[in-house]
Amino acid sequence: MPASQxxxxxxxxxxxxxxxxxxxxxxxxxxxxxDETGMQxxxxxxxxRERPDMHPEGTRGYRASIVGRARFVEDLVAEQTAKGLAQxxxxxxxGLDTFAQRRPEIASRLHVYEVDKPGTxxxxxxxxxxxxxxxxxxxxxxxxxxxxxxxxxERLAAAGFDAASPAVIASTGxxxxxxxxxxxxxxxxxxxxxxxxxxxMTFLLPLKLIDEPERSQHAAVYERARAAGTPFVxxxxxxxxxxxxxxxxxxxxxxxxxxxxxxxxxxxxxxGLRPASGESILVGTV
Numbered sequence: 001m002p003a004s005q006x007x008x009x010x011x012x013x014x015x016x017x018x019x020x021x022x023x024x025x026x027x028x029x030x031x032x033x034x035d036e037t038g039m040q041x042x043x044x045x046x047x048x049r050e051r052p053d054m055h056p057e058g059t060r061g062y063r064a065s066i067v068g069r070a071r072f073v074e075d076l077v078a079e080q081t082a083k084g085l086a087q088x089x090x091x092x093x094x095g096l097d098t099f100a101q102r103r104p105e106i107a108s109r110l111h112v113y114e115v116d117k118p119g120t121x122x123x124x125x126x127x128x129x130x131x132x133x134x135x136x137x138x139x140x141x142x143x144x145x146x147x148x149x150x151x152x153x154e155r156l157a158a159a160g161f162d163a164a165s166p167a168v169i170a171s172t173g174x175x176x177x178x179x180x181x182x183x184x185x186x187x188x189x190x191x192x193x194x195x196x197x198x199x200x201m202t203f204l205l206p207l208k209l210i211d212e213p214e215r216s217q218h219a220a221v222y223e224r225a226r227a228a229g230t231p232f233v234x235x236x237x238x239x240x241x242x243x244x245x246x247x248x249x250x251x252x253x254x255x256x257x258x259x260x261x262x263x264x265x266x267x268x269x270x271x272g273l274r275p276a277s278g279e280s281i282l283v284g285t286v
Contacts, residue, residue, distance in 0.1 A: 007117075007119030007123060008119075008120070009042075009120045012095075012173070013096050014042045014044070016066055016173070017035075017039055017041065017042045017096040017098075018039055018044060018048060019054075019059060019062065019063040019066045019067075020033060020036075020038055020063075020067055020070065021035065021036040021038060021039035022049070022054060022059070023063055023064075023066075023067045025049075026056045027063075027273050028269065028270045028271040028273070031067075032064070032068055032071050032265045032266070033067040033071045033074075035067075035070070035098055037102055038096040041128065042096060043127070060273060060274075061274065061275060063273075064273050064275040065258075065275040065278075065279055068261040068266065069172055069261070069279070070172070072200070072256065072261060072281065073170050073172065074099060076283070077089055078103075080166075080168050081106055081109055085166050086166050086168045087110060087111065087165045087167065088112075088165055088166070089107070089110045089111070089112045089170070090113040090142075090168070090170070091112070091113065091114050091115060091170050092152060092169065092171040092174055093115065093173065094114035094115060094116045095120070095173075097114060099112070100112050100139045101133055107136075107138065111138055112138060112139045112140070113140050113141075113156055113161055114139070114140070114142060115152050115155070115156060116144070117143065117144065118144070121141045121143045122143070124141075140159050142155050142156055153189050163192065166193075167194070167197045168197070168198050168199075169198070169201075170199075170200050170201070171186070171199070171201040172200075172202045174201075174202075175234055175236075176203070176233065176234055177230065177232065177234075179233055180244070184244055187199070187244060187248030187249075187250065187284070188249060190248075190284070191248050191250050191284075192286075194286065195251075195286055197286040198285055199282070199283070199284040199285075200281060200282070201281070201284075202279050202282075203235075203236045203241050203280055203281075204232060204235050204236070204278060205235060205236070205237065205238075205277070205279070205280060206236075206237060207219055207222075207235075209237060210278050211277065214276055218276075218278045238255040238257070241255065241282050242255060245282060250285060251285050251286060252284065252285040253282060253283070253284040253285070254282075254283050254284075255281070256280065256282075257280055258275050258277045258278075258279070261281075
């Protein structure tokens with residue numbers, strides 16, 4: 001396959017995968033999430049832990065946020081599946097997500113759809129094959145060429161997703177790249193799913209809602225994203241995001257804060273690991 005069709009994931013997707021592995025390698029047990037599979041897929045250089053963005057101390061808060069949100073999403077999927085409220089699980093902007101590889105006891109009970117750019121997906125499928133992971137009937141890759149005008153909704157349906165069956169839709173680390181109108185359009189599409197379906201989505205808080213010293217740290221991250229050509233364009237207060245969810249037609253919506261994640265997954269840790277403020281979670285029900 002031509003290299004242009006198997007483009008490696010962007011730096012953000014790789015960084016997330018490496019932070020998840022770093023959690024297992026440098027933080028104390030018990031681990032919030034055990035995932036070194038993403039690192040194996042990414043196949044970083046041997047000295048990857050010496051990268052500035054992998055510094056064990058300097059990345060503690062961000063690393064904790066990444067593993068905390070991933071654990072929350074997976075717990076939600078497991079809970080909905082056990083209750084019989086989910087038959088499908090769609091991951092928007094899947095990147096190097098490894099749920100299907102790490103949790104086959106849950107994933108095999110669902111139809112799992114990974115949505116991402118064509119080049120990234122082709123690259124990931126090739127890496128999984130090289131690592132010895134067999135393709136499963138219940139795991140479907142959904143390539144979407146946004147630049148060509150394709151929509152994730154249409155491609156998801158073409159891949160076999162059944163809008164009449166209950167589903168969990170996860171979108172982490174995506175909303176900040178979309179305009180308010182694009183986020184509202186996504187929420188409206190999800191609101192048309194079968195009753196009982198659930199959305200779990202992360203969003204960034206405005207800087208004014210983040211206390212120092214984290215506010216300055218986040219501002220620096222946002223500036224680097226802008227300089228890299230991938231600026232964050234949407235920020236929401238919890239009330240604004242809940243209002244957007246209700247405007248879109250979701251029956252129920254709740255906000256999961258950093259404090260909620262801390263109490264649930266990081267209480268009484270021997271290493272004092274805590275997630276950084278700045279990112280929150282919306283859970284909406286159809």
